[in-house]
Amino acid sequence: MTGEAARLASILRNRGMIKRGNYMLHLGNSSEYYVDLRALPSYPDDFDEVTSALARLLSEEVGGFDRLVGIGDGAAPLTVAVSLKLQKPYAIVKKMEAENSFRDPLLGELRAGERAILLDDVASTGVTLACAASIVRALGARVDTAVVLVDRDLGARELLSTLGIRLRSLISLSEILGGAQRSP
Amino acid sequence: MCGLETKLWAEKKSVLSKELATILVGLGALKFGDFVLSSGRRSPYYIDLRLLPSYPSALERIAEMYVEVLENEVGLGNLKVAGIPTAGLPLATAVSLRARLPLIYVRETPKLHGEMKMIEGALSRGDTVVLIDDLVTTGGSLLKAAEAIRASGGRVEHAVVLIDREEGGSENLARAGIRLHAVSKISELLSWLESAGGLPSDKAELVRAYLRGVGRS
Numbered sequence: 002m003t004g005e006a007a008r009l010a011s012i013l014r015n016r017g018m019i020k021r022g023n024y025m026l027h028l029g030n031s032s033e034y035y036v037d038l039r040a041l042p043s044y045p046d047d048f049d050e051v052t053s054a055l056a057r058l059l060s061e062e063v064g065g066f067d068r069l070v071g072i073g074d075g076a077a078p079l080t081v082a083v084s085l086k087l088q089k090p091y092a093i094v095k096k097m098e099a100e101n102s103f104r105d106p107l108l109g110e111l112r113a114g115e116r117a118i119l120l121d122d123v124a125s126t127g128v129t130l131a132c133a134a135s136i137v138r139a140l141g142a143r144v145d146t147a148v149v150l151v152d153r154d155l156g157a158r159e160l161l162s163t164l165g166i167r168l169r170s171l172i173s174l175s176e177i178l179g180g181a182q183r184s185p
Numbered sequence: 186m187c188g189l190e191t192k193l194w195a196e197k198k199s200v201l202s203k204e205l206a207t208i209l210v211g212l213g214a215l216k217f218g219d220f221v222l223s224s225g226r227r228s229p230y231y232i233d234l235r236l237l238p239s240y241p242s243a244l245e246r247i248a249e250m251y252v253e254v255l256e257n258e259v260g261l262g263n264l265k266v267a268g269i270p271t272a273g274l275p276l277a278t279a280v281s282l283r284a285r286l287p288l289i290y291v292r293e294t295p296k297l298h299g300e301m302k303m304i305e306g307a308l309s310r311g312d313t314v315v316l317i318d319d320l321v322t323t324g325g326s327l328l329k330a331a332e333a334i335r336a337s338g339g340r341v342e343h344a345v346v347l348i349d350r351e352e353g354g355s356e357n358l359a360r361a362g363i364r365l366h367a368v369s370k371i372s373e374l375l376s377w378l379e380s381a382g383g384l385p386s387d388k389a390e391l392v393r394a395y396l397r398g399v400g401r402s
Binding site: 048092 | 235236238240244272274275279281285286287288289290292293306307308
């Protein structure tokens with residue numbers, strides 16, 4: 002694990018964002034661990050450090066792109082922070098949830114043919130990211146990369162790769178828990 | 186605050202209004218015509234901030250304007266900012282980054298999986314929270330957010346918006362013990378646009394008549 006990943010792991014652990022217990026996840030799955038990063042923007046210094054790491058990953062490893070697309074309100078703070086750091090346009094795509102209306106799936110705009118990078122806090126099964134990718138593509142933008150803070154290693158990487166999307170993460174749950182090495 | 190400071194801030198604010206009018210025109214955010222608002226009410230003007238996310242430098246400048254209002258009308262000490270989704274959350278984020286203040290937000294619907302809650306972020310009993318949204322019309326969504334934050338133990342005494350549509354929001358919030366602060370008001374933006382030749386006076390007059398009608402109803 003890199004020094005940066007170790008530092009991120011300690012921030013997330015110290016702020017109580019990795020919870021142990023029996024939690025119901027989306028789609029009726031349950032898990033022993035619950036990763037909740039929604040409180041991260043409540044700690045300005047930590048939030049700055051984490052979003053700076055995201056901005057670095059995007060500018061050094063993802064190549065030229067036109068727009069960041071955050072998934073739902075949960076990803077809005079991350080997306081806005083990185084947008085301001087890199088001075089790149091952003092949009093927020095609504096999450097696929099039964100209670101949302103889809104009259105307007107987007108906050109902001111997308112332009113035809115532009116390269117959009119999906120951004121979310123956590124990747125689990127990848128279903129949420131895959132839904133968002135199909136909305137963004139239907140609106141005319143290109144999607145080949147998704148970036149998350151934490152990859153839970155629950156299949157998102159594989160699902161997204163079948164859609165031609167490469168998943169990048171700052172850290173995996175197993176790294177945070179002090180387990181196996183991050184997969185490349 | 187002594188008289189001179191008040192006067193200087195009033196002058197500064199009118200400069201901010203003018204700058205905001207210029208930014209909004211650049212974003213195509215001020216539209217005049219015949220619109221149906223989400224409430225179902227018809228309006229002779231519409232504020233559309235849909236292009237703001239495409240211009241990070243404009244978002245940054247607008248966040249600075251909110252921070253100036255916070256500094257001069259609320260005070261930045263020991264404060265958390267609360268974003269009102271959907272449109273208020275990105276603005277609250279930019280404000281929190283600019284002023285290095287903790288951010289929380291109010292969920293539109295309670296979380297159904299994981300832990301059930303209405304507030305996201307670190308909120309403790311007694312925390313002072315300022316509400317951030319883009320626009321205020323009657324204040325309904327700000328009041329709903331204040332209720333949720335108060336139910337979780339937060340103290341809410343101020344709300345800051347970019348534009349006050351002057352349709353009773355300030356009065357409705359005041360009744361709930363919340364002071365409304367706005368970078369600008371629709372009537373001020375109208376005056377700037379009109380004097381800069383960006384809006385024919387007959388259209389401006391239509392909006393003024395609409396605002397007077399709102400006041401009477």
